Amino acid sequence: MTRFAPNAIMSLVGETPPHDLGESVSPELHLGDLLSGDLSDLSLGYGTAAGDPALRAAIATSNGVDADEVVVTVGGMHSIFLIAFLLCSPGDEAVTVSPLFPMSRNALDAMGADVRVLPLTFEDGYRLDPARLRPLLTPATKLVSLASPQNPSGVAFSPDTVREVLAIMATQCPAAYLLLDETYREAAYGSDQVTASAAGLNDRVISVASLSKCHGAAGLRIGWTITRDPKLRESLVLAKFNTVVTCSSVSETLALRIFQNLENILASRRQSLSTGLAMVEQWVAENAAFVEWVRPDAGAICCVRLKPAAFDDKAVESFYQTLQDHGVRVANGTWFGEPARVFRLGFGFLAEPELKAALDAFSAALRDRGFGEA
Template sequence: MSRFPPNDIIHLVGDAPRFDLAESLGPDLRLGDLLGGPSGDGALPRLSDLPLGYGTAAGDAALRHEIALAHGVTADDVVVTTGGMQALFTVAFTLCDAQAEAVAATPLFPLALNALVAVGATVRHWPLSFDHGYQPDLERLVDLLSPSTRLVSMASPQNPSGVAIPMATLQEIVHLVERHAPQAHVLIDETYRQASYGAAAAPTALALGPRVISTGSLSKCHGAPGLRIGWAITRDAPLRQQLVTAKFNTAVSCGRLDEALALHLLRRSPTLLAERAASLAANLDVVARWARREAEWIDWIRPDAGALCCVRLKPGVFDDAAVERFHAALPAHEVRVGDGRWFGESARVFRLGFGLLTPATLAEALNAVAASWRAALAGA
């Protein structure tokens, strides 16, 4: 029996084609980049002296302190997890069961949705529309909330679109949940929040109320998914203790080496994030120029943060058969995009990841995407 619904997004952790535009992160940080940082305060201690015993269930105290500093909370509000996915699953496992309802804003990272399904919750989908810039419809949310709602799950900036929800809208969402689903928590996945394009990152939503949970990781903004370090942050002390217990029962602790490297990375975070912001801004400019040039064929929504955005094959140009031919043509052009169906979107929408490649290679990859849809139209 399968507890987790299958999704083709699993191929992202397999072999990649020449032009991988399906990924949602910037260039991978290399260990040498991290170890070669400046000496002094925050320098990495000699790895040969690192004890390899168990860590703590809540996570290394110094690491929790650094995460807390970036979110305006205390270290006692933070639970370090084995990647952001363990944070999402642990929250779902702790708050939801077969008697619970959960509201999920879609399109959504499929594993976040799968976690709700796996724990047996009744999932009520809160659709966000490409035509409305993936901004939430608050009246629709009210219709979905009930006294049985235990969790409202969303992301800001969103995956797959990179669109952020304005803080005023998030505040209204929290108020509506308090009014119509008083036992529910609001989970806001902020994994992409610090992946800005040179401007200051948006503030965290944790200040909006004690029932707000923020999740994140080092995978996207910092380019270190291989460290498998994420976190869940809540100012609800009993819930935080339940999350620690759930983490202990599923992973015991994170790896001591991962935590040590993560601490060093976060202490160098301002410099690393500034460098990556410049790279993302340059690549976003390449995408914007391409989208303007190809406007006869596609629509796109400019993201607010992250190395990802949504592109749509125009409904008036591509019928459903042409959309399928487009996806079938991509491998021949050595390119991969994120199929919108992975996230609960239409097949004519795809996630375009623009962070991995250099600007010149990205431009070449985007031309390969355009060649794929031209081949699809020619095959009609």
């Protein structure tokens, strides 16, 4: 029996260090932010297998689809796991990219899929050239799994790129589905335009997302799958019923309140993300002798690289301990399939004063390595 592969990313749900730059989420909502009314009459019985109708309608409106195309799940990973379970039997081909969120790859491996990986590189800004996918796709391909914006880089695929991928799939593997994780889609910076969901492009697209990242409600464990294929949706509802029966009625009620106040919640977060991004951009410039980055398109994360001229491989290995000594945590690139000299830096979780303190501590760690003033 295939088991889930261990990954040190699990440490992010362990003890929190003084300066946490490893997180991928926005500031956390608190229960009091959503308790604007009496919940004493809320039923604590089972909900519905597809998800609360009002919540599905709200998700549909936010994504430009119909409510009957939405299935509510226990977080985004539940969606990703169910899709892998339904579409990938042992030996079936699945295609994805690297770097990527490790649990997305683990779900494919756990099903025994033959996973083909297209590397995306730091040097190319983690951009996807759809033509490079073509050699990996065959009639045996059942699933192409991507994320936009990506985790760990925050780099997004343009709508034209997604359409080109779909066109190539239509010729190479017409029976396959494109799974697109859009969890960071609404996490734009300031007044930047939010990219429309790809969920409604055609019935071979599956969109998944959750309230865990840009909405700051990871503790609700509410995600969703959107598909225009009625047979796949029926299979998803059945699979959800056989794994968790329904979502928590409390979580669904609070999730609906987030959607009812969505623009106010996201507006403040987009502004704080914009501020955090500017702070990281300035920090990278100030430490340009030691680090370089790929500027993200959206989300609360980016990829930073320790420059080879300042850090040989041995120095990279020891520098993570130096960071730990300074109370700083980042997400090691090896968690996502990158070399250790690349790391994911989160700038959305900490408030501005705490983010500045964390970046200052990182600079102090650079000075401790003996590379001069950072």
